[in-house]
């Protein structure tokens with residue numbers, strides 16, 4: 471019988487002869503495409519090139535606008551940015567937006583044989599997936615035993631108050647991705663005459679790019695143009711995940727409407743002044759703050775929920791995504807979270823010419839997903 475569990479990420483990759491020691495990561499975000507190429511030399515990853523292109527203009531909109539483009543338009547933009555940044559490799563790794571997928575954990579008895587896991591997951595997953603199972607592709611990771619035992623031992627003492635012995639359960643992280651999305655990405659890949667090394671849900675790429683060796687729970691916040699994505703990561707794996715339907719483009723939109731200025735001007739003002747405020751436009755900081763307050767209050771709910779469920783505190787928050795560059799965000803965040811806050815610096819994972827160092831530090835948040843993809847390819 472056919473294995474019902476198609477490993478989407480492996481089955482759709484048609485690896486061409488692309489060189490083994492170079493890797494390209496492509497992140498098609500809602501407002502821009504970002505690409506990074508790295509190369510392995512003497513055991514180290516070296517930055518070859520990178521580039522970004524705003525998608526707004528491909529929909530007759532300003533730079534910074536959120537778009538929902540056809541495959542043809544995406545192909546056009548992607549070809550352009552590949553050309554501009556001089557990427558010539560025939561294959562690349564692609565991120566898939568997290569909103570096209572559903573991520574959840576299943577707890578199965580530990581005795582289950584590995585070769586029957588796929589079938590069991592396919593049956594069990596039906597309970598979690600709101601669309602017919604035939605419309606999604608499933609992928610899964612078995613979470614390390616250490617984690618499952620940790621969870622069992624933590625917060626679930628037996629009658630004597632002593633934590634229970636690990637563990638008669640296997641925890642499995644399941645990722646269900648809509649087939650429509652997978653087909654759409656396949657069309658983009660072939661439209662650009664590329665082949666796909668693999669597809670990966672964006673949060674996994676971002677985690678790879680932003681994390682060092684954190685073991686205790688960390689919250690990763692991706693401040694995108696359309697959405698703010700929260701992932702709680704422990705032992706290197708996703709333990710909780712939430713999307714807030716609010717992003718950088720919403721802030722620009724509000725600024726543009728409230729101050730009756732064009733979107734492009736509002737985007738420029740947001741980037742220049744942010745929460746520090748514009749002396750000539752006193753209400754700017756307040757307009758932005760309304761959105762930040764909303765995002766942080768949603769985030770606090772997610773944190774509380776996690777801390778209650780697992781009896782563990784989140785001591786560290788990492789910011790990523792273009793929106794994390796907002797002036798004054800760190801200060802407001804410090805007042806909101808009782809945790810150490812850090813803006814991710816993914817380019818610190820690769821070698822680059824010294825004169826690029828400063829600029830790469832500020833570009834890191836926008837390129838984290840693309841870099842994370844490329845890093846996986848080189849691993």
Ligand SMILES: Nc1ncnc2c1ncn2[C@@H]1O[C@H](COP(=O)(O)OP(=O)(O)OP(=O)(O)O)[C@@H](O)[C@H]1O
Pocket residue numbers: 498499500501502534693694695696697698717718719722737740741742744791792793794795796797835836
């Ligand atoms: N210096 C800055 N200050 C404030 N906002 C900024 C700054 N630089 C970039 N941004 C904002 O970051 C957003 C773009 O970030 P990013 O490239 O991560 O989004 P995206 O990947 O296209 O969106 P999504 O992940 O939601 O699909 C835009 O809203 C942009 O205005």
Ligand SMILES: [Mg+2]
Pocket residue numbers: 499500694695791839
């Ligand atoms: Mg993004």
